[in-house]
Amino acid sequence: MGSFSIPVELIRIVVGVVAIAAFVALNAIILVYLERKVAGHIQRRPGPFEVGPHGILQTVADALKLVGKQLIKPAGADAFLFWLAPVLGFLPIFLFFLPMPFGPVLTTLEVPLGLLLILAFAGLNVLAICIAGWGSNNKWSLLGAARGVAQSVAYEIPLLLALLAVVFMKGSMNLSKIIDSQGAWPWQWNIVLQPLAFLIYFICAIAETNRAPFDLPEAESELTAGFHTEYSGMGFGLFFLAEYANMVVVCAVATTVFLGGWKGPFFSGSWWFLAKVYLLLMLMFWPRWTYPRVRFDQLLNFNWKWLMPLALANLLVTAFIMKVG
Amino acid sequence: MSDAWIEGLDLECNATCRYEESGLKRSVFLRPEEAPKAAARLAEAGFFIEDISVLDTADGLLATYHFDHFECPGRIALRVVVPHEDPKIPSISAIYPGAAWHERECHDFFGLEFTDHPNLIPLLIPDDMTEHPLLKEETRRKGLAELVQPGTIETCSTWFKGLFPDPDENEDGEGPDGAETP
Amino acid sequence: MTETAPFFSDADLAGDFYTRRFQPGPSENTLILNMGPQHPSTHGVLRIVLEVDGEYIVRAEPVLGYLHRMHERMAEEKTYLQYLPNMGRVDYLHALAWNWAFVGAVERLAGIEVPERAEYIRVITTELNRVASHLVWWGAYLLDLGAFTPILYAFEDREWILDLLQTPTGARLTYSYFRPGGVAADIDKEFLKGAKDFAVHMRDRLKMYKDLVTDNIIFRKRLEGIGPISLDMCRRYGATGPVVRGSGLAYDVRRAEPYSVYDRFEFEIPTTGSGDAMGRYRVRMEELEQSLRIIEQAVDSIPEGEIRVKGAPKVKWKAPAGEAYFAVEGGRGKIGVHLVSDGSNRPYRCKLRAPGFSNMSLFGEIARGILLADAVAILGSLDLVIPEMDR
Numbered sequence: 101m102g103s104f105s106i107p108v109e110l111i112r113i114v115v116g117v118v119a120i121a122a123f124v125a126l127n128a129i130i131l132v133y134l135e136r137k138v139a140g141h142i143q144r145r146p147g148p149f150e151v152g153p154h155g156i157l158q159t160v161a162d163a164l165k166l167v168g169k170q171l172i173k174p175a176g177a178d179a180f181l182f183w184l185a186p187v188l189g190f191l192p193i194f195l196f197f198l199p200m201p202f203g204p205v206l207t208t209l210e211v212p213l214g215l216l217l218i219l220a221f222a223g224l225n226v227l228a229i230c231i232a233g234w235g236s237n238n239k240w241s242l243l244g245a246a247r248g249v250a251q252s253v254a255y256e257i258p259l260l261l262a263l264l265a266v267v268f269m270k271g272s273m274n275l276s277k278i279i280d281s282q283g284a285w286p287w288q289w290n291i292v293l294q295p296l297a298f299l300i301y302f303i304c305a306i307a308e309t310n311r312a313p314f315d316l317p318e319a320e321s322e323l324t325a326g327f328h329t330e331y332s333g334m335g336f337g338l339f340f341l342a343e344y345a346n347m348v349v350v351c352a353v354a355t356t357v358f359l360g361g362w363k364g365p366f367f368s369g370s371w372w373f374l375a376k377v378y379l380l381l382m383l384m385f386w387p388r389w390t391y392p393r394v395r396f397d398q399l400l401n402f403n404w405k406w407l408m409p410l411a412l413a414n415l416l417v418t419a420f421i422m423k424v425g
Numbered sequence: 426m427s428d429a430w431i432e433g434l435d436l437e438c439n440a441t442c443r444y445e446e447s448g449l450k451r452s453v454f455l456r457p458e459e460a461p462k463a464a465a466r467l468a469e470a471g472f473f474i475e476d477i478s479v480l481d482t483a484d485g486l487l488a489t490y491h492f493d494h495f496e497c498p499g500r501i502a503l504r505v506v507v508p509h510e511d512p513k514i515p516s517i518s519a520i521y522p523g524a525a526w527h528e529r530e531c532h533d534f535f536g537l538e539f540t541d542h543p544n545l546i547p548l549l550i551p552d553d554m555t556e557h558p559l560l561k562e563e564t565r566r567k568g569l570a571e572l573v574q575p576g577t578i579e580t581c582s583t584w585f586k587g588l589f590p591d592p593d594e595n596e597d598g599e600g601p602d603g604a605e606t607p
Numbered sequence: 608m609t610e611t612a613p614f615f616s617d618a619d620l621a622g623d624f625y626t627r628r629f630q631p632g633p634s635e636n637t638l639i640l641n642m643g644p645q646h647p648s649t650h651g652v653l654r655i656v657l658e659v660d661g662e663y664i665v666r667a668e669p670v671l672g673y674l675h676r677m678h679e680r681m682a683e684e685k686t687y688l689q690y691l692p693n694m695g696r697v698d699y700l701h702a703l704a705w706n707w708a709f710v711g712a713v714e715r716l717a718g719i720e721v722p723e724r725a726e727y728i729r730v731i732t733t734e735l736n737r738v739a740s741h742l743v744w745w746g747a748y749l750l751d752l753g754a755f756t757p758i759l760y761a762f763e764d765r766e767w768i769l770d771l772l773q774t775p776t777g778a779r780l781t782y783s784y785f786r787p788g789g790v791a792a793d794i795d796k797e798f799l800k801g802a803k804d805f806a807v808h809m810r811d812r813l814k815m816y817k818d819l820v821t822d823n824i825i826f827r828k829r830l831e832g833i834g835p836i837s838l839d840m841c842r843r844y845g846a847t848g849p850v851v852r853g854s855g856l857a858y859d860v861r862r863a864e865p866y867s868v869y870d871r872f873e874f875e876i877p878t879t880g881s882g883d884a885m886g887r888y889r890v891r892m893e894e895l896e897q898s899l900r901i902i903e904q905a906v907d908s909i910p911e912g913e914i915r916v917k918g919a920p921k922v923k924w925k926a927p928a929g930e931a932y933f934a935v936e937g938g939r940g941k942i943g944v945h946l947v948s949d950g951s952n953r954p955y956r957c958k959l960r961a962p963g964f965s966n967m968s969l970f971g972e973i974a975r976g977i978l979l980a981d982a983v984a985i986l987g988s989l990d991l992v993i994p995e996m997d998r
Contacts, residue, residue: 549672559683572929
């Protein structure tokens, strides 16, 4: 029996990974379309409209174009690092989705420390940015990489602390268990118990995924395109894919930890999970098309002077209440 | 605005102009080496630099520095004539750093050499270009007196009289024109 | 880890003429960085050679001339009227101000009187054009600061102006509408009504702009205290327009050297004493309102009559010998045209004073010790139009 159960688990993972790959790619296409539509409507214009009905095939066309483009390596760039970076930025995405409970049974891998797995591999993204900036042999890329490293390292801490507050309360890092501990109705979700943690987490998530107004590593009006200035074709495509996949990951984690995951007042299931994730994604689009970019020192000041102490205080209060209560 | 800045400067010609006619309030001719001193005086009096406009004439290159005043407007023209063969003017960029670019521009277009300029490299034309595009052919150059009215002259030197033959008549010739505008 | 450490290789330090001239400083921790000529926030083709220490700028030197077209030489090859289209191309955002500077110089040179109606038309169209120019600046500036949306709002309003102006001028961007002695075509009732409607519409939008952008905390933190320019600095560099007004001095050519019928209108010269990028921003936003006021007054009081004086210069017209300097207030500052005539049908010399040229020349001084992101904020606050600087 034992010798038989292993292949089942393996098959489950293989199928899961394939599904994740499909999900990531499809998501990116839908998200890009959605973002452009949202941006368009915020800017009082229709957004993509030409390819397919209401421009629905626009991102497909764009993706095909990206795939078809020549890969150019700038002279003087370090070939190994230059090509390693986008792959390194993209691959961890699969690991993020592995323990993610999409539905009551839709989990690729039940890991007791699922949250830890995600947070641990989130750090790889920084490495990818760092390597891309260094390997490009471009000064702008280098500046972008320097910004990226400082920013990611700084914002990872309050992000962790915010999640830790929930973990403290639930006593588990297993994502499915965290969902189980929450009810179906919104007032039974963790966001009610930990509103500050959710706010801190969400701000940090925007910064972690390098989205405006915290998109400093790629700030195009300052650093041309930052760390991915020199990337063309799918080199850029992978960074792009990774960015959108990362957005989904942070929103999925937020949904799981704070918003009750796949649970809903009625018809609980994956659709609730997706609906919540997409709602959060829309929330992430919003500031990008509304706010100007912050300056680098302001970004770090905001983190070290406000988010960090707040997250710490939140954690302490949580710990205190847990102990006393 | 007081004209105190003029006091003690060694001028070739000092003339007032009618604003309605030329847009100038005062036009002053100087020897090149006096330019920084005059600029320093103007800087002290609170003038700002508008531009440096060079004119290629048969009598040499005429560099006109236009100055104006923020609080009491009235354009001043400092004029310097240098020969084509040796177009050297001391730079005023130490006094008016904004003049540095104007001087570089004049260097580009006319080949004027501004001595003591910190960075007299091409500004607008390509760095390997040797021609000076606004220099005219010898035959197309006109005399200075044909092009520029000195205005109502208060004082002037013999050098200036040589340049503008019979300035009195010149001034008279201008009078009726100016009288037309009430 | 690599054979050639990427950013200290000889190839990088060598660079072109200007990079080589701009030798690295004594410190080994600095980097020579070329911002432009193809940098997204140098709008067009401005180039700045920077020496940076991390993200801090140690020294900066602008390199101009990538869009130099030698307009001054073209003036000497064309007759006075043939040269007019060039004026719309010096500063494509405030083309009518340049139109005016040139025809003003010709009129001063030849003593041409302009009919009153033409003066009013000039005021209305130029002020509309100024609003359009400021709107482009506003949108582009926010784009530089990382806000993507405002430029589309600004262009929506600007579109209104372009639609209005294309009726009398026949162009949407590079106008050559003014003529020595008047304007090329008359405006009709519809235009006047449109201009008034626009003023009402724009006021509404300005409120929204304020709520959306000016009061935004991120935006304010990006601008306040950035790039302070003192009044003394304006004098030394000849900075004019919103730059000097942002430094607290109400200097406006429309008041300082009154031309045309500007002395008949009530309008304020907005100033702020802060001298920083926010000051210059506020001045421009307030100027939008003042321009609308001028437009409304001019539309209400425009007289009937000729739009061009009898015997206005024709193509082969010969100007009297002499020189004239005419200055107008452009969107970016004091525009000056110095015209010298030898009595023929072509200018002997036409010197164009571009306000952006002088405004930009102070960048090297204020850029010392600032952050790269602030450099973008400062460049935008100077409202640079590269073709105007390069001419």
